[in-house]
Amino acid sequence: MMVRPEKFIDGSGRRVDGRLPNELRPIKMQIGLLKNANGSALVEYGLTKVIAAVYGPRESQKFVSLPDRASLRVRYHMAPFSTEERKNPVPTRREIELSKVLRESLEPIVMTNYFPRTTIDVFVEVLQSDGGTRTVAATAASLALADAGIPIKALFGGVAIGKVDGVLVVDINEVEDMYGDADMPIIAAPDLSLVTLYQLNGVLSKDEFQEAFDMAINAITRIVNMEKETLKSSYQVENKEGDLEK
Amino acid sequence: MSSNKRIVVPGEVIEGITPSVQEFYVFNYGDTTRASMIGVLDIKQDGQINFSPINGIYMPREGDVVIGLVTSHGVSNWFLDINSPYQAILSVQDFFGVRQNSQAPEDPFRYLQIGEFVKAKIVAFDRIRNPLLTVQDKGLGKIVEGSVIIIHPTKVARVIGKKGSMIETLKATTGCEYFVAVNGAIHIKCGNKDLEAIAETAIETIEKQAHTSGLTERIKKFIEEERKIRGV
Missing domain, CATH: 3.30.1370.10 (K Homology domain, type 1)
Structure with missing residues (x-):
């Protein structure tokens, strides 16, 4: 169990982990690390680590097949070792719900209409949890879908805005989530000005709500730019490797 | 001829290219044309623009000649893996070129077995039907050597x-x-x-x-x- 810190914002305006309110955790992205999957990605926001694997479009089992588009299946799951105490590997109510919520946030972005009667599977596995897992999962899913070559309307990403000690903070971690006054995860595709997930836990005033939304879009734009860099550089690196053999 | 190549990512605006119905690599969104996959955009000196995806799948098209791997068979047809999301179908009638007054062998599945490759042409494929294959053309049929x-x-x-x-x-x-x-x-x-x-x-x-x-x-x-x- 985590201890509640006395103060969430210290005298110099820094948060429990030394970040400024508008600062993201250090983000790491990697793609193409699973051989069997059509596309895969590992994304870390600070200590939160999520791996995503995408399969398909592939042949549907009869009962999930849709006549006009590909059926999208999303599984969000937390590894038994992802938390401080062992998490029972059986999908919990929360995980089943998050799978549904994530699926619904992917549906407007993945172009399923080109592949009728097929299935696209997105698996996200939380390897290490330190708050904001659903938003990291969205970012990982975005990269894995792009890596798999499944047509998507745009790259997307997620970030959670929180409120601690009356201050709005970007990309909250576990402690800020657990003891904070509000938690607002958002998934969006900034290139299309499209928000696909918007949740709020806690209380925000109308002005705070507007400010938090602007902060989130700003942060997601930064995250999506990182995704673009990751994708572009992973293919450029292959370029260089090939040229070395000349 | 020199050309200007760059990598584009999904959602990136591409100018000067018209999306066709068949290809889903580029699409219209509002007033813009965007890429839906990671690919290489090749802008040639004469202004021609070409987009080729780096990852992706094979979507069957009528008239394509494909090589399929026999994975199973039904009562009167084989099912082939053609490296696409859709399983292809090859009928026994077609494989033996059965016409009126003739008959396919009694044990057709002895002649083309699971694990063998077939070179075939797609005769029909649309959104509601799986690709249907034919081997009744020059150079098509079971692959027996190589x-x-x-x-x-x-x-x-x-x-x-x-x-x-x-x-x-x-x-x-x-x-x-x-x-x-x-x-x-x-x-x-x-x-x-x-x-x-x-x-x-x-x-x-x-x-x-x-x-x-x-x-x-x-x-x-x-x-x-x-x-x-x-x-x-």
């Missing part, structure tokens, strides 16, 4: 090369016969196991290094050296 290697369907263009330069190099240096199917299956016929192994390695190399420059020269050198080492 070997088949399966690569990623988006790398097919690289194996063929600009105006067929890569495939010509492969033919000239190994002396083998190649058939590159659009679904990424390549039939190699050499009559010599060593040459076949060299050809397979060369194609695997092309697949891995598909988006590098100077590949044709490197492949040529590799095959020549390998032939010296193996003495074939």
Whole structure:
């Protein structure tokens, strides 16, 4: 169990982990690390680590097949070792719900209409949890879908805005989530000005709500730019490797 | 002719390209045209724009000649894996060219078994039907000699090369016969196991290094050296 810190914002305006309110955790992205999957990605926001694997479009089992588009299946799951105490590997109510919520946030972005009667599977596995897992999962899913070559309307990403000690903070971690006054995860595709997930836990005033939304879009734009860099550089690196053999 | 190549990511605006109905690599969103996949955008000097995806799948099209792997069979048809999301169907009637007053053998599945490859043409495919194959055309049918290697369907263009330069190099240096199917299956016929192994390695190399420059020269050198080492 985590201890509640006395103060969430210290005298110099820094948060429990030394970040400024508008600062993201250090983000790491990697793609193409699973051989069997059509596309895969590992994304870390600070200590939160999520791996995503995408399969398909592939042949549907009869009962999930849709006549006009590909059926999208999303599984969000937390590894038994992802938390401080062992998490029972059986999908919990929360995980089943998050799978549904994530699926619904992917549906407007993945172009399923080109592949009728097929299935696209997105698996996200939380390897290490330190708050904001659903938003990291969205970012990982975005990269894995792009890596798999499944047509998507745009790259997307997620970030959670929180409120601690009356201050709005970007990309909250576990402690800020657990003891904070509000938690607002958002998934969006900034290139299309499209928000696909918007949740709020806690209380925000109308002005705070507007400010938090602007902060989130700003942060997601930064995250999506990182995704673009990751994708572009992973293919450029292959370029260089090939040229070395000349 | 020099050209300007860059990598685009999904959602990136591409100017000067019109999305066609068949291809889903680019699409219209509002007033803009955007890419839906990671790909290489090639802007040639004469203003021609070409977009080729780096990853992706093979979508069957009527008229395509593909190589399929027999995976199972029903009462009167075989099911083939053609390296796409849709399983292809080849009927017993078609395979034996059955017309009026003639009959297919009583045990048709002895003639084409699970695990064998077939070169066939797609005669029908749409959103509600799986691809239907035919072997009733010149050069089609069960593959009885040589070997088949399966690569990623988006790398097919690289194996063929600009105006067929890569495939010509492969033919000239190994002396083998190649058939590159659009679904990424390549039939190699050499009559010599060593040459076949060299050809397979060369194609695997092309697949891995598909988006590098100077590949044709490197492949040529590799095959020549390998032939010296193996003495074939």
